[in-house]
Amino acid sequence: MASDGSKITDERDPDRSTAADAPPSYDLASEGNLLTEVPKVREDGRIKINLDWDVIERLSLLSIHGPPSLPPKDGQSSAPPPYSSGQHGEDDQQPFPIKLNIAIQVVGSRGDVQPFVALGAELQKHGHRVRLATHNAFDRFVRDAGLEFFPIGGDPAELMAYMVRNPGLIPSMQSLRAGDIKKKRAMMSEILRGCWRSCISPDPVSNVPFVADAIIANPPSFAHIHCAQALGIPVHMMFTMPWTSTEAFPHPLVNMELGKSSATKHMSANYLSYAVVEVLTWQGLGDIINEWRESIDLEHIAFSEGPRLAETLNVPFTYCWSPALVPKPRDWGNHIDVCGFFFREAPSYTPPPELEKFLAAGPPPIYIGFGSIVVDDPSSLSEMILEAVRITGTRALISRGWSKLDGAQSTDVMFLDDCPHEWLFQHVRAVVHHGGAANHFLSQPFWGDMVAAAGAGPSPIPQKSLDVSQLVEAIQYCLTKQAASAAERIAVQMQSESGVQQAVKSFHSNLPRDLLECDVIKGQPAAWTYSRKRTNLKLSKAAAEVLLSHLKVDKKGLELHESRRTVIQTRRWDPFTGTIGAALGVSADLARAAADTVVKPVKVYHQRKKDTDTNTSPDLTAADMVTLRGQGPTSVNGGAKSRHCLSTARTMAAISGNGAADFLKRLSSGAIIVPFAFTEGLRHLPHLYGENVRDYGEIRDWKSGAAAGGKCVVLGLYDGVAGLILLPYSGAQRQGAIGAVKGVGKGIAGLGSNVFTAVMGVATYPLQGIYKSILHTAHSNTRRSVEAALLLEGKYLADRRREVGLGDSAVMEHFDAISKGRPGA
Known part of the structure; x- marks a missing residue:
């Protein structure tokens, strides 16, 4: 939820503003009573939050969403609606006429990557060129599937190990002490740079050129919208867990506690939980994303816009799970689809003789495996599994996975290396696994709960609290007729779905065909x-x-x-908070630039001193060294040090000068930004009492700035004068005499705000346009x-x-x- 009323628009409908009709709270964090206690992290990693209902009720009035969906009555099931490919139109049944370069950006484990491998193969059938950009570790996996691969950096094993230690959003003290946060932030910075290169760099193996025409991404890749903005191309999000605000259920990472509150209160709290997660996520990564945006010549995104950016932009979203398991919530728009799981074509597989022999030696076993999850103590987990298998009297196939599970094998237990699940699961009675639809930690508690709610499995057990007795009880439930019947019922419904084909239709239906074709x-x-x-x-x-x-x-x-075209602008809802917000942002930039004039030269000095201590100097060329060697040992050392000191001083002076120039640049831009924010706040003042405000369009350059200034004077004054007549009349129609009086007050306030806006806007809007033109010219790399x-x-x-x-x-x-x-x- 935008805290200062940011305006974020999408050029698919340039006249439509996705901002709320009423201004949201300017600073969500300033609501002192929002949280009745400090957020806590449960054992499963989810945030436990107790919310004050009065605050929820106020914030829910400002939410950007449609009418609430009614929950089913007690004892009444909500039947999942079947996916209809016709909901996007007749043309979706025809082959897509334009052949695109599609960059698919995925961050996560193999379980996160595999659905997109299936998607990429289906997109190729439509003639698209598909590049799957993900971690280097999955190079062979992607290329063996016939897709192009691009490495974006990042270590999925390290990422999974971090998430085992910190399954939620809030890191543990152990991770903080170990420096995990710094490592993760550095990895995220590397991934952002890799994602941008994946959009414009040639194939690293064949050197065939590639520039993306569209982007498909999962949310944890974080670069998606920004890459699309820089290139001016469509972006489509796909994921295995809910990432869009809904009243139907809370965010998978949040455990909302409202006691015996009404269903309506729970629905509003569910919706708010998504904003909580987005705010916490942006708080941890927003500075990294903005630094990277600056490196690709994009402006910083204010804290008010960063959270829920995909939602406020109405970025198309396709969720790859079965509506038979979790139906599409009624408050999700037409640009959001739930289309079914992504299953790849079963690979050709011949099991090794020892596996064939094990399967034939007795009744079907259960499968136990945790894929890419890396646990701290794999030997203890292995012993726990073997003991549970012994107690339940079952046969078991245990996947070693990334945790390297191992132990004694017997006629009833076999440890497996990599084996295609599509083949293997046809030969087992039950599956014990990490619980995610992919392998991403974020989705595991949610999907564990969904499977349990469907009756196809027991309630999920947090890894940190897992013991033998719990595992035994869970395995025994999976072997009951009740669980088998529920699983069979869901499987029958899933057989009628074709998730990956429907996802491709969803992707095609959201593309701007008229603007896309040559x-x-x-x-x-x-x-x-x-x-x-x-x-x-x-x-x-x-x-x-x-x-x-x-x-x-x-x-x-x-x-x-x-x-x-993706347009991200900060909308100011009144002149006071708008000006204060802009001034604080400019002040922070000035402080950072001023600090750089001192901090960066000091860093250079310490680095050069380190180089000297190790007898290395990046500024000494080979010719310098040859010259110095002819002067004898004493001359060499003294001359080298003299040259090194001189070079260090020059470098420090240059960097300090750059910092001073940056300070002056930000100071001059602040002289434009702050008055512009004040003018925008004046213009949007009628929003505070529920009236619409005319949109003057995006200011991209000096031409659009001059046009906005002209509209501000002509249309602004017209709206102000017209409001003196129309607002009392419409108020009288709604509320009689009281409404007419209110309308007179609104009309006078509107006239005042429009007059002052015209006086300021005739200068500030053209100046903002000139500023944008200068930015466009200066940042052209x-x-x-x-x-x-x-x-x-x-x-x-x-x-x-x-x-x-x-x-x-x-x-x-x-x-x-x-x-x-x-x-x-």
């Missing part, structure tokens, strides 16, 4: 916009290369095409690198067309026909 070569995605005289065309990478090589178009006439990558891939694609006999003449003729406006072009 005007010259049909079926190719547009990457450039060409504007000259009366010609305004969308050109693909190959079309632009052909036309450039034949001098049909001028490079100066080409601009990067945005098939979906990323834009140039994207342009270079597009030209490189364009040449590659054009050469490929020529190799298969598709000459350039047809492209040029089509371009000429469109340019001259011929019929049928």
